[in-house]
Amino acid sequence: MSTGGLLAAELRKTVTLPAAWAGIAVAVLGSIAITVLNALTTRSAIDAGTPERVANTSAFETAFAAMPLGTVGAVVLGVVVISSEYAANSTDAGGGRQITATLAAIPRRVSLLAAKATVLVLLVTAVAALTLPATAGIANAVIGGAATETVTPAQALVRGLGGTLYWTLTGLIAAAVTLLTRSGLIAPIVLIANSSVVSVSLLLTNLTPLAHWLPDLAGRRLFTGVDTVEGGLAAGPGALVMTAWTVLLLTVAAVVFRRRDA
Amino acid sequence: MLLIDQLVKRHGTRTVLDHVGFEARPGRVTAFLGANGAGKSSTLRILLGLDRPDGGTALVDGRPYRSLRDPLRTVGSMLDGSGAHRARTARDHLAWLARSNGIARRRVGEVLDQVGLASSAGVRVGRFSLGMGQRLGLAAALLGEPRALVLDEPVNGLDPEGIRWMRGLLRDQAAAGGTVLLSSHLMAEVADVADDLVVIAGGRIVRTGTLAELTAGYDRLEDAFFALTGGDEGAHR
Amino acid sequence: MAARAVAAELDKLRTLPVVAFTLIGTVVTAVVIAAALAASGAAAGAPSSVVELVLAAVPFVQVGIILLGVLPAGHEYDGRQIATTLVALPDRARSLAGKTTAAAAVVGVGAALSIGAAFATAAIATHVTDLTLTADRAPWRLTGAIAYLAVIGLLAHAVAVAVRHLVPALVAMLSLMVIISPVAAGLTEHARWLPDRAASQLYADTDAVLTAATGPLVALAWLAAIGTVGALRFIRLDP
Numbered sequence: 001m002s003t004g005g006l007l008a009a010e011l012r013k014t015v016t017l018p019a020a021w022a023g024i025a026v027a028v029l030g031s032i033a034i035t036v037l038n039a040l041t042t043r044s045a046i047d048a049g050t051p052e053r054v055a056n057t058s059a060f061e062t063a064f065a066a067m068p069l070g071t072v073g074a075v076v077l078g079v080v081v082i083s084s085e086y087a088a089n090s091t092d093a094g095g096g097r098q099i100t101a102t103l104a105a106i107p108r109r110v111s112l113l114a115a116k117a118t119v120l121v122l123l124v125t126a127v128a129a130l131t132l133p134a135t136a137g138i139a140n141a142v143i144g145g146a147a148t149e150t151v152t153p154a155q156a157l158v159r160g161l162g163g164t165l166y167w168t169l170t171g172l173i174a175a176a177v178t179l180l181t182r183s184g185l186i187a188p189i190v191l192i193a194n195s196s197v198v199s200v201s202l203l204l205t206n207l208t209p210l211a212h213w214l215p216d217l218a219g220r221r222l223f224t225g226v227d228t229v230e231g232g233l234a235a236g237p238g239a240l241v242m243t244a245w246t247v248l249l250l251t252v253a254a255v256v257f258r259r260r261d262a
Numbered sequence: 263m264l265l266i267d268q269l270v271k272r273h274g275t276r277t278v279l280d281h282v283g284f285e286a287r288p289g290r291v292t293a294f295l296g297a298n299g300a301g302k303s304s305t306l307r308i309l310l311g312l313d314r315p316d317g318g319t320a321l322v323d324g325r326p327y328r329s330l331r332d333p334l335r336t337v338g339s340m341l342d343g344s345g346a347h348r349a350r351t352a353r354d355h356l357a358w359l360a361r362s363n364g365i366a367r368r369r370v371g372e373v374l375d376q377v378g379l380a381s382s383a384g385v386r387v388g389r390f391s392l393g394m395g396q397r398l399g400l401a402a403a404l405l406g407e408p409r410a411l412v413l414d415e416p417v418n419g420l421d422p423e424g425i426r427w428m429r430g431l432l433r434d435q436a437a438a439g440g441t442v443l444l445s446s447h448l449m450a451e452v453a454d455v456a457d458d459l460v461v462i463a464g465g466r467i468v469r470t471g472t473l474a475e476l477t478a479g480y481d482r483l484e485d486a487f488f489a490l491t492g493g494d495e496g497a498h499r
Numbered sequence: 500m501a502a503r504a505v506a507a508e509l510d511k512l513r514t515l516p517v518v519a520f521t522l523i524g525t526v527v528t529a530v531v532i533a534a535a536l537a538a539s540g541a542a543a544g545a546p547s548s549v550v551e552l553v554l555a556a557v558p559f560v561q562v563g564i565i566l567l568g569v570l571p572a573g574h575e576y577d578g579r580q581i582a583t584t585l586v587a588l589p590d591r592a593r594s595l596a597g598k599t600t601a602a603a604a605v606v607g608v609g610a611a612l613s614i615g616a617a618f619a620t621a622a623i624a625t626h627v628t629d630l631t632l633t634a635d636r637a638p639w640r641l642t643g644a645i646a647y648l649a650v651i652g653l654l655a656h657a658v659a660v661a662v663r664h665l666v667p668a669l670v671a672m673l674s675l676m677v678i679i680s681p682v683a684a685g686l687t688e689h690a691r692w693l694p695d696r697a698a699s700q701l702y703a704d705t706d707a708v709l710t711a712a713t714g715p716l717v718a719l720a721w722l723a724a725i726g727t728v729g730a731l732r733f734i735r736l737d738p
Contacts, residue, residue: 019664019666019667022667026670026674030674030679034679034682034683034686037683037686037687038686041686041687065682065685065686066682068678068682069674069678069679072670072674072678075670076670079666083666183517184665184666185517185566185665185666185669188666188669188670188673189562189566189669189673192670192673192674192677192678193559193562193673193677195678196677196678196681197558197677197681198558198559198561198562198677200532200559203532203535203536203539203559204535206535206538206539206542206543207535207538207539207542307737310586310589311585311586311589312582312585312586312737312738313737313738314737327589328589328590328591329589330589333586333587333589334586334587339586341582341586342579342582343579345579345580345582345583345586346578346580346583347511347515347574347575347577347578347580348577348578349515349516349517350511350514350515351514354510354514355514357510357514358507358508358510358511358514359507359583359587361503361506361507361510362503362504362506362507362584362587362588363503363587364503402583
């Protein structure tokens with residue numbers, strides 16, 4: 001099968017999964033819902049003359065507060081791309097899983113994994129290209145000129161791209177972890193919990209500065225912009241560290257995938 | 263005795279079962295014949311209380327399956343493979359099933375022996391082959407020593423020795439006065455084991471009768487089957 | 500008769516390896532987090548107490564409890580075991596009652612074990628480290644924390660019954676508890692009506708409106724609402 005054919009096959013396989021659409025819906029609609037709620041709250045605070053009630057009156061910051069939901073969507077997509085292959089369908093005993101058919105059609109496993117990763121990157125990027133302008137637009141429409149925008153368009157673009165990179169890398173890590181564990185449970189637990197305030201990584205930074213080198217914390221600066229946590233890596237080096245983690249995990253997953261029986 | 267009467271099932275606007283009715287009597291092996299998607303599994307799922315019909319009734323000894331006390335002691339069934347979670351061992355799967363219907367724990371070892379899985383009792387179901395999964399499904403059906411057996415494609419994935427064993431099992435069950443209802447699309451297998459036949463096509467029963475009645479005038483059951491279902495399917499297309 | 504349904508469901512949980520792993524993982528998380536909190540408190544020189552350390556570990560422990568709560572119903576839909584279950588126990592209400600009882604048992608055990616482990620760890624850690632101890636206030640909050648975790652676990656069970664898929668139920672519950680709830684709390688004071696915020700009054704009297712009595716009632720209303728949706732789907736719909 002040609003590279004183009006392989007990509008098309010994997011893309012088709014993924015977009016025909018209801019769970020993939022659930023992930024996309026969480027990212028797009030969830031983010032929009034949070035943004036609407038956030039923007040309305042901010043606007044009413046401004047109109048009531050009490051802007052100090054909300055953390056930030058900037059329309060861009062208001063939209064960006066919904067970023068964690070995009071992370072959830074990316075994790076779901078990353079898990080689904082892999083776990084759908086291992087889910088039992090017609091029978092519960094061996095032989096009923098799609099991975100058998102997939103590997104029969106595409107025996108070159110590393111190419112297969114590369115195609116899956118590419119599809120994932122495409123989907124997450126598409127979700128970001130849809131979500132970020134939509135939420136920023138909504139926040140602007142609701143808050144509009146009522147407050148001064150503190151984020152310049154250039155900064156907004158850089159942080160939007162940074163956020164997209166963070167989502168993409170998180171999705172890829174989710175896929176690698178799911179492939180390694182052959183279970184769709186571990187990646188959501190670790191990645192969703194850690195991307196929130198209930199973050200073990202964040203707690204670890206109190207004990208050792210080395211925790212700032214963990215993938216989720218290294219990439220944190222990519223979209224927070226505001227220093228929510230003292231110390232740690234700046235956006236540029238952080239992105240490099242997170243990318244290195246992603247490459248490492250994908251490589252380990254590829255090696256294991258190539259060696260083990262389906 | 264299993265009685266299916268005027269069953270109707272719709273999925274959206276599509277009619278899956280259109281007034282399906284027949285009975286499976288004690289002491290006989292009744293085979294339910296039809297192509298893939300003809301409505302065999304839908305009928306059996308309703309009989310076993312899994313799905314609700316949009317009309318009609320399915321009764322086990324005069325009662326709906328859902329009202330049975332300890333149904334596994336009345337009807338043993340197998341639908342589509344083992345029905346076990348991949349991470350559980352065969353023995354553990356049968357153990358919880360036995361517990362749910364108040365069946366003695368010793369039956370677990372007995373049925374594992376009976377279906378030839380004794381040496382794989384501690385293996386997780388996810389590692390089973392298709393045939394082993396099928397055997398585990400059968401073990402679950404036999405667990406409660408039921409008078410009636412309802413089996414969907416029972417020889418699917420079995421090896422020649424397993425198929426012969428299955429034939430003996432079904433004949434023995436009927437000879438002991440039990441009721442056997444099995445669905446299949448394998449004509450040769452059915453011709454070897456069934457007493458009564460029910461032929462379904464496109465969600466409708468096209469013919470019921472004994473094996474002799476249905477094959478009269480044909481060389482083989484297969485020819486009779488295509489003669490019966492061919493016209494009906496043509497009308498649907 | 501109902502006892503058989505419960506016994507069968509408990510058998511299922513006992514023989515499902517992921518349940519044991521989750522229980523162990525949750526307890527280990529409780530120990531590690533309590534130790535980490537004590538150590539970071541000592542490093543920062545912030546005074547604390549054993550009870551406060553345990554309570555600070557609750558949001559982390561709840562992640563494990565959520566998985567524990569999702570599994571009893573969710574694993575049925577990971578494959579086709581649900582058909583086997585309903586053929587063995589065709590009375591939907593009884594089947595669901597058995598499953599819910601087993602789920603309550605396993606989340607209850609998980610909650611008690613992890614809070615107990617966190618307490619033991621915190622007690623030891625405060626002796627080992629040079630953490631400045633404040634007086635322990637209201638040790639009853641530890642019981643409240645166990646009750647909170649049990650409510651969250653049952654909520655996860657209700658979501659799994661309603662969603663009828665394992666991973667989607669887990670993702671939905673995790674997103675609600677650790678992402679949407681904190682984000683909403685930062686945006687609006689109405690976030691106090693969310694189930695986890697309301698139930699947290701069982702161990703933290705931080706809210707201006709809800710109390711340790713009314714908070715849990717709000718959470719129980721959520722549980723009843725989602726549980727009703729789940730039960731109706733379980734009883735009415737074809738599996």
